[in-house]
Structure formats: structure tokens, C-alpha cells
Amino acid sequence: MNSPTPLHDHTSANGTTRRHGAGHVHHDVALDAEKPFTDPVCGMKVAPDPQKEIQHADETYHFCSARCMEKFRATPQAFISPSGPELTATAPEGTIYTCPMHPEIREQEPGSCPICGMALEAVMPSLDEAENPELVDFRRRFWWTLPLTVIVTVLAMAGHRIFPQGLVGQSWIELALSTPVVLYAGWPFFVRGVHSLIHRSPNMWTLIGTGVAAAYGYSLVATFVPGLFPSTFLMHGRIGVYYEAAAVIISLTLLGQILELKARSQTSAAIKSLLGLAPKTARRIKQDGTEEDVPLTHVHIGDSIRVRPGEKVPVDGAVLEGESALDESMLTGEPIPVTKRPGDKLIGATINTSGSLIMRADKVGSQTMLAQIVQMVSNAQRSRAPMQRLADVVAGYFVVVVVGIALLTLLIWGFFGPEPSWVYGFVNAVAVLIIACPCALGLATPMSIMAATGRAATQGVLFRDAAAIEGMRKIDTLIVDKTGTLTEGKPAFDSVVAAPGFTEGEVMQIAASIDQGSEHPLAHAIVAEAHKRGLTLDKPETFESSSGIGVRGTVAGRRIAIGNTALMDTEKVGWDNLADPAEALRAQGASVMYLAVDGRLAGLLAVSDPVKASTPEALATLRKDGLHIVMATGDGVTTAKSVAARLGITEVYGEVKPQDKLLLVEKLQREGRKVAMVGDGINDSPALARADVGIAMGTGTDVAINSAHITLVKGDLRGIARARTLSTETVRNMRQNLAFAFIYNALGIPLAAGLLYPFTGQLLSPMIAALAMSLSSVSVITNALRLRGTSKGVGKDAGAHG
DSSP states (O other), X not given: OOOOOOOEEEEOTTSOEEEEBTTBOOOOHHHHHHSOEEOTTTOXXXXXXXXXXXXXXXXXXXXXXXXXXXXXXXXXXXXXXXXXXXXXXXXXXXXXXEOSSOTTOEESSOOBOTTTOOBOEESSOOTTOXXXXXXXXXHHHHXXXXXXXXXXXXXXXXXHHHSTTOOTTHHHHHHHHHHHIIIIITHHHHHHHHHHHHTTOOOHHHHHHHHHHHHHHHHHHHHHOGGGSOGGGEETTEEOOOHHHHHHHHHHHHHHHHHHHHHHHGGGHHHHXXXXXXXXXXXXXXXXXXXXXXXXGGOOTTOEEEEOTTOBOOSEXXXXXXXXXXXXXXXXXXXXXXXXXXXXXXXXXXXXXXXOEEEEEEEOGGGSHHHHHHHHHHHHHHTOOOTHXXXXXXXXXXXXXXXXXXXXXXXXXXXXXXXXXXXXXXXHHHHHHHHTOTHHHHHHHHHHHHHHHHHHHHTTEEEOSHHHHHHHTTOOEEEEOIIIIIBOSSOEEEEEEEOTTOOHHHHHHHHHHHHXXXXXXXXXXXXXXXXXXTOOOOOOSEEEEETTTEEEXXXXXXXXXXXXXXXXXXXXXXXGGGHHHHHHHHHTTOEEEEEEETTEEEEEEEXXXXXXXTHHHHHHHHHHTTOEEEEEOSSOHHHHHHHHHHHTOOEEEOSOOHHHHHHXXXXXXXXXXXXXXXXXXXXXXXXXXXXXXXXXXXXXXXXXXHHOSEEETTOOTHHHHHHHHHHHHHHHHHHHHHHHHHHHHHHHHHHHTTTTHHHHOOOOOHHHHHHHHHHHHHHHHHHHHGGGGOOHHHHHHHHHTO
């Protein structure tokens, strides 16, 4: 695109006057055809068309279609950028926003959840999304005010030691240091706290806002009007203030929010990975035979599209011309490329590995398989309620009770307490609010999660969130994929059988020699085995690939053919003599290829996807733990049953599609089972997201990993048993933490209210209340850290297996 130029008129050589604009330099029509303009909406190169142009701000903009014109006309500024339209990161039209904790909330614009105050996020994320603006804002507030929090805390806790003679104006200094923290860093919390009251939905923000306001407000009174307080509240020559409590609460809460927002940003990674699979453009063949690259959104049903070697198939359709092997592993999970010929169906986002194809577009936009998988993953992710909702419900009642107790404390002391009764009432009410601060309640779950996830990582188990940790211990049914989960996921040489008159070495050497010219993974496995055995291979003199049934050629002057029974029949080679061993190998899940030399059967070779060495042990352990194992795979039923029989799996589903796996999960859930799904491919991602717990193999695709709640880093199913054990211990620890938090508050609130004053004559000052609050947090953190030293048996197992 040309650099911006002043608006002016220009008379071309043929007398045609055209208008120039910034970034839109127009020439005569002939030159326009050679150097087309850029549609500011989609970025497509277009030729000038009076019916498809808009005058805006003295500039002329050209468009590819009426749809792009309407988008531009509605919001022109969204598409006018010095860097071009491709850098504009606006939300797509019609974007719906929801709350991660309350999926029933559906809003047309971003904002905060009216129930819990959490920032809303797009139901369907886009690849253009920038970093979460709330995360950027909280991070800035945290780092800019953290030094002030540290200084005011040190000054409050150790000021009398640093300055034995006392620091003149210390309260005013603490006020100056803490005010930016409270009013700047804590402002979002106060806003959410007010909203919680407006919406009559008390939550964590109500507690935080109330606690901070109480500590800061009390300190302001003590600083400006210290004479209101009795002499018993003098500490080190001044009335005690609690600016540091307010500042520390805000800084800790900000840190927690930063960690939470970072974790939440990963929940959309699965969908973004799926969206990233689709190519940006397609090479469309026009009616006159010429070809043009167009944005994917401009591909229509019935269009003819060329797919060159190494390119992705843009949309779903069918092959019109050409032949090639397509890698569909990103959608099917199967590692072996599939040969496609005229009439065969193509799936968008799959990769054309070799030959050039011409295809017809049959499904575009939201109708493609990739788009449907994206939608299924999105719906499944939004169907789960996170465990933290319970804490908000409890906190809602807790807030009302605590505020009520504080008001009662103020009134009872004010009317019935000794003089100065209202001062005593105010101080005790503040103590109630401070001791009831939600720090311990807020830390109870996150600290356990942090400790548990850290320990799990050392055992090769990655939990995505707290809900996964809680849910894993309840699982009673485990659905496993075959390829890449129970098996290695890579074709490997299995065995060779020689016919009479040939040796196994001869069969291997001849087959590998001819297969050097093949790009098929099964051929690669045979060649690799030959190299492993140290065999010397001959260079094929001729080579011919035979449309999905095998290959033929000439090696060392002999006519060679290797492939399935159809190829043998074509070559008129009898294969009945080896039918029995071939069937036995197929029953074990292997792919069998016959080898013929000069029209005579020489032997057969088998390539299979071997079962992982750790799989039998892992399944035995899981059955011992009471889990029911179900296999669901896209492989053929015969192969699936043969593998299942070897592993002792009795419930088997073969030739299942992504939606079939999702339906199977939902069916078992309706039967009352708690279902975990284990898989490694994109075809597993909807079921992984919908299951009570989705478990991805770390050796699988990024989309499967991002869709799952748990990832087994090394792809070892034995990690599931470790995850279950750690899940049980972590949930127990979280319950202990919540109990600790409530016990501290339950014991402290009556003391802060002055319940024991008639018996002891002692009151709990806000400083002691703040100390109790800190002790409750310390106890929660200390208890959570115990998780790092538990699960000795599990840890030993983890160490044994690396």
C-alpha cells in the first residue's frame, strides 16, 4: 500500500480525472487492473468498481462485496488504520460475553458480572484478541503501589525499633504512603463492592471493600481526631492506626487476581488453537481458468479451489481432480495420511502432503467440521460450574452476618457500654470488621491449588484448574482413545513372514528397496526397520504408486509389487498360502502388505501401532481403584476390538466421530456416572471438554491439551492414578483451610465484639484483630504447603517412572 498522501485531483494521460486519498492512490482503469486496491475490511485485493466504493472523509475506498461495504459503513473508524485493517483487533460483530463462574450471564458488551463482579469474557474468543485489559490494569496497579505497601508495613510493624525515640508524624507518613494504595490500587475493589450491594448479591468484593474501608476509615479518624480515643489505645505515644492492614489486603488481593486472570486466559487456548488451524486464504479458480488468492470468508459453496502440496485444505468439500495423501491427524488423531482421489471427501484444515488437488467447496463458514468442533468445545467448556462458586455463596451469607454483628456491636456498646461508650462501640465494630476480613477465606482454595499443582507437576501431571482437582477423585468411568493414548501413535514395523523359497531377510531387503520411493508412513516404517537391521538396499530402477493399493517397480532387474490383496489380484499373484498368518496379524491390529517378486508371492510384512509398555500396568491399577474402562476410537471396529481384547477392555466403540465421543460422554453422564475422558487428538477435544474431567496426553495435539482439565506430560496413563490420589488429598486440604478460616473468624468475632469484657475487663483492639487475621492467613498457607510433602507413595511411583 502506498504511503499517505494529501488529497488532490489528478488528470491521467487519457483525460480521466481521479481522486487520490491517503493510502488510496488511484490511476486510470487500465493500471488499476494491474495494481488492484485493498479492501479496508478484509484486506482482499480488488479492482475498482463504481458499485463497490464509498467516499469517506474525502477519500475513496474500494470493496470486494456488499457485505464488506456494510461493515465499513457501520463503523468506518474501526477499519481506518495507518497499519492497515489487518492490525485492527475489534471484537467480531455479535460477540456475546459471559462470566466464567456464572455462564447464565449473557451480555452484548464487555463489563463485570452483576452476580460476582468478575470480568466478563467472550463466549467465542478470536485470534485477534489482545492481552486481557483487566490483567494489564491490575498488574500496573500492583507493581506501581507494591513499594508503598512494603514501606508502610515495615514502618508500622518495626517503626518503634527503627526509631526508638519515636518518629514524629508517623501516622501522617503512613497515611501518605497508604492512600495511593487504597484509592488507586484498591479502586476496582470498591467499585465491585458497591455493585454487589446495588445488585443485592454480596460476594468476596463486599468483604474486601468493607474490610479495607473499615481499616482505612478507622485509621483516618485516629490520625485526624486522636483525642476521640481513650488513653488505653495509645501505642508508642500515638493512637494505633492500621493503614498497613488496608494496604496489604489490597496488594495481596491484586496479586491473587493477577494469578487468576492469567489462568483464566488459558481457558480459551483450545478454541484459539482450533481457530488457528484454518488457513487465512484459499486459491480460487475463476471461470476463465485464472486463479486468485482470496480470504477464506470469500469462499462460497460450489467454488473450485486448488490445494497445492504443503497447503491446508481451506473448507470441507470433494476432490474434482488430482490425487494426494492428506494428513488428517489434526482432526482425526490418526497419524497415517489418507489417500484422496476424485470424488473423495476433504476436511478443512487438513494438510495436503504431496500432489496437487482441485476441489469443490461443499461446506463453508460455520458448517465446516472444524467450525462445528470449535462450537462443541466452546459449549462444553461453558457447561461446567467451577468449584469456587461455593466460596462465593458462603461469603455472601458471611458478609451479611458480619456486617450485622458489627452494627449490633456499635449500637449495644453505644447505648449500654461504659463511657466513652460510642468510642468503644466504634473501635469494637471496626475490630469485628477487621478480624472478619476475607483474606484467609480468599486464600484457602488458591493456596491449596498452588501447592497441589506444583507437586503434581513434579509427577508429570498438570491440572488446569481447581475444578479438575476436585472432580478427579469422584471419577468412576474412564473413556480412553486408542491411537496415541493406549498405543504409541506411530506406525512401527511389526513382523515379516517369508513364503517358501524366500528368507525373511530377502523379503525385508526387497520390500525396503522398493519402498524407498514411497512417501507413505507404512513404507517409512519398513525402510527404517531395514536400516536398523543393517541391510543394504538397492535403488529402484522404476517406481509406480498404485492408487491406495500399493506400489510397483523394478529392483535389480526384478519386477516387484508390494501392497494389499487387491494389488496381488491385479498382478495375478496367489496370496492364499499366507492368508492365515495375515489374518492373525490383522486380529492383533496390524496392517498387512504382501510382497510379490516376478509374479510370485515372496512373503508379507506387518506394520502396527504398538501398545505402550506402561498401558497394561496402568489399566490394571485403574481397575483396582474401581474404574470402569471404555474404549472409543476412530479406528475400525476389528482393530479396536483386537487391541481391547489384549488389554482386557470389554466395552469398545469403533469408527466413532468427534460428535460420537461427545454423545458417549453425555450418555454415560445421564446414567449417573462421573466420566473422565482420555485422548490426544483434536477429534477428542469436544469430549475432553464435556467430560467431568478431560485428560490429555502430553504427547498429543495442543488443542487436546488445551481442551483437557488434566495433562499427562509424558503420555503415561499411570499418571491418572497419581492424579486421583493427589485430588483426594488436595480436596481434604482445601476443606481444612476453609475450616481454619471460619474457625478463626468464628472465635475472633465474639472477642472483637467485646463479648468477654464483662468477665475479663479486656477488649480486643483492632491491632490484635489484624494480627488474628494475619494468623488465619498464615495457618491456611502453612497447611496448604503440607501438600508438597504428602503423597509419599505417589511420589515414589512418580520417581520410579521419571
